[in-house]
Amino acid sequence: MPDCIFCKIAAGEAKARIVLEDEDLVAFLDLNPQAPTHVLIVPRKHIPSLSDAEPGDAAMLGRLQLAAGKIAAQLGVGDGFRLVVNNGRKAGQAVDHLHYHLLGGRRLQWPPG
Ligand code: AMP
Numbered sequence: 001m002p003d004c005i006f007c008k009i010a011a012g013e014a015k016a017r018i019v020l021e022d023e024d025l026v027a028f029l030d031l032n033p034q035a036p037t038h039v040l041i042v043p044r045k046h047i048p049s050l051s052d053a054e055p056g057d058a059a060m061l062g063r064l065q066l067a068a069g070k071i072a073a074q075l076g077v078g079d080g081f082r083l084v085v086n087n088g089r090k091a092g093q094a095v096d097h098l099h100y101h102l103l104g105g106r107r108l109q110w111p112p113g
């Protein structure tokens with residue numbers, strides 16, 4: 001396994017406040033929330049960034065997005081949330097394991113910073 005904090009969380013080897021998990025993904029609360037609801041949705045498969053995803057990942061990526069909608073509804077933000085992928089350092093990616101940020105619970109500005 002790569003030395004990767006999100007792989008460790010997915011494997012149960014590092015602590016996280018998990019809100020949903022299934023065979024494809026684990027979703028857990030962000031340690032440094034940027035909104036009242038801030039969940040990270042992470043594939044179990046170690047993919048460093050969205051740019052590294054391959055055609056064979058398409059169905060799994062679709063299921064991640066479906067999970068985002070389900071989690072948003074469960075957490076009471078189904079009527080207004082944002083799903084964000086920071087891809088690469090210039091976009092603010094700090095953890096090199098693909099993750100979707102699910103943000104909600106406050107008014108979200110556009111354009112994002
Ligand atoms: P990014 O900047 O898009 O790579 O986002 C990484 C996110 O992971 C940040 O919002 C961090 O607060 C969050 N994060 C890093 N380590 C952990 C952790 N162990 N548990 C929960 N969230 C984390």
Ligand code: ZN
Nearest residue numbers: 004007046097
């Ligand atoms: Zn990983």
